[in-house]
Amino acid sequence: MSIQMNEVYKAFGDVRVLEGFSLEVEEGETLVVLGRSGSGKSVMLKHIVGLLLPDKGNVWVDGQQISNLPTKELYLLRRKVGYVFQFAALFDSMSVAENVGMGLERMKEFSREEIRDRVEECLTLVGLEGLSDRFPAELSGGQKKRAGIARAIAIRPKYLLYDEPTTGLDPLTKAVIDRLILRMNRELGVTGVVITHDMESAYRVGDRIAMLYGGRRRFLGTPDELRSTTDGVVKGFVEGRPELLENAS
Amino acid sequence: MTERILAPFSTIGRRAVALAAGIGRWGMLTAETFRSLRHVDVWGRLLLQQMAKIGLDSVPIAVFIAIFTGIVLSLQASYTFTGAVPLYFVGVLVGKTMMLELGPVLTGLALSGRVGANIAAEIGTMRVTEQIDALETMAYPPVAYLVLPRVLAGIIMFPVVTALAIAVGIGSGWLTALQLLDMSTPEFVRGLTLFFEPFDVTFAFIKATSFGFVVTTIGCLFGFHTRGGAEGVGTSTTQAVVVSSMSILVLDAFWAVTLL
């Protein structure tokens, strides 16, 4: 397995976010992670690239344990991982094109022209062709989000981590992004972890779906298994029925 | 009752611990900054840009301050020296004061406002909008990318700006002496050269370099440890300016004690 989290604990002061969370992502699959707002999905995702280190437990990516990886190797590993931030996190001092080209430039394998072509290609994939000279401040929220996705896929990573890639997008763009996620997976063999609140997207892109609840993994299964689950908490969340949740807990 | 008595002490204790922690964080950031020197590929291209931002853009304000400092020094010196002391001492005072004290310190203070605030706000914003995390995920070591070019630019450009400020300050003091004080150029120059020692210039450079280092590292430190959105950025910025200004004054005294 390519990404593995083992009994991970993480707390910020008194706020305990992850309490023994475990997850395995198979090579080449797209795994969707569901969970209520504030349940710790983003925190969980940051553990995979070493932005946060677990208080307890461990995280393996590509056969390497993140928490005791020397800095140099950690940076090498990160070149294989694309991360789509929940709020895009574009560098505001740079144009969209420079943002998207950042990761490529770091790799030092590409000429100026190659980078420019790759950036154009990625921007076209997310539907931002022609906006490459804009600055982040001149983009709408959805455009920023898509620029963030373009930046993550530009390096053709082996792993792609999406933190709510479709939240706040119109249905059409949402479908475009979902298709992009599938394409990355099918054509380039990318292993993906997708955080989303959007059940439609989840069913569309997920090979398997997990749910984070109370700091632990509450559910893991195929979309079909999710549809037929009897766990009140999961069913309540998926169907948007708070009363089921209350009964279950 | 005992709690009431102990309260001020626990406040002092907390403050002391916070101060020690701050100094510790600063030390760690500084150490990391020097370690990051090996990532030339990351900071090399950014250095010139930061030198322009920190140094070039600060020239106007530094020169503006220096012009008026020179004028005031010249006028006040002549006022103080009425009678007993020969007028050419205006040259001594303007030269020595600009070189040893006001040139480096006023430039340092002005730049701690301009540069320190700018750095803290910029890096702070990058912190709260996860841009620093984004750098990390793209395999850019954030200290090498953000801190090092700024610190190096500060170390290089503060002395440059200070040198210009000193020259301009002495120039404006000289013009003032010429126009308003009825002094002659040879008289002013005599005072200027009378007690001049090359060490004065070295001293000014030592001060300016250390101020550049302190202002940029403190700006970066507060930027890096920003939390909590726009308000957090505001707090960091203010703190960066306050702390770096105070550090400049403390350092100024430190150099005076150790080097003079």
Added chain:
Amino acid sequence: MNRTREALVGLVIVVAAVVTAVGVLWLQGATWGRPQVEMEAVFDEVGLVRSGNAVKLRGVQVGRVREITVDPAGDLVRVRFRIDEGVTLPDQPVVVLSPESLFGDWQAEIHPRTRFPRVRFPEPREADVLPGHALPDISQLTAAADEISETMLVLTERVGIAFSEDTAENIASLIDNIEDVTTQLATLVEQQAASFTEVTDDLRQATQGIGSAANQARVTLERVDGLLARDEVESTLQDLAGLTANLRGLSAEMDGTNREFRELAAQVESTFAKVEGMLEVVEAGDGSLGRLLHDPGMAEEMEGAVTELQLLLADIRENPRRYVRLSIF
């Protein structure tokens, strides 16, 4: 980041570097290629001269002191200096070091040797090296004054006992001595702006010292006035002895507080000069004490000395600020 900005950064750095380099060289007194010749002079000691001090000829700066080293033999100090090419030196040039102003900087002046007949210059071994001499600092002069007043004390005692040929010779050499010191003092005081440091207890004591000296001098004068009528030679001489002793004590005090009382010292020295004038009369006359006491000029000179002292004291009391130096750094 556009090209112009990059170029501007470079420009600012270059300008700062050039300004610094040119400024340092200029303030250190670079000659910018003006042709200069290097010279050397030897001294017994060099006072407070340092490299960078001005070298002057007839009061005009013609160069600067470059280097000061103790001769390996150990008995001389060698001073290397550069002066502008084409400057014609006087016959038998000597280099005399002296304070340029009260504020501590010294100068090296090139003079014809004949200007200083009494000074013993060290003789350089090499032909092209000039002999040199450092004039005493004011504190040294007050020490000399101390010595003189001591001699005067002895002298007045002797006058009281027996006025002989021997004594006359003593007086002659004493007067030579005084002349020398007072000339030096006069030039020095002339050069220097009036300045004093804080009015301290030391100053107050010193002024009191002068006050009582002046007082005693006045009493003496009054006695001298009445001398023709009442033959009180004996007591007059005693008073004179007291006066000089007082002066001696005064210059000892001044030595203790040294540099700060330079002008005061100069004024006291001029009092010595008056006393010297008085003694000159003794020398010029046939050697009898009677002639001394009969000379009306002596009384006038004595009175002049006292008046001057009193004026100085009054001035110090009224305008202490004139004597207070501002401490800048």
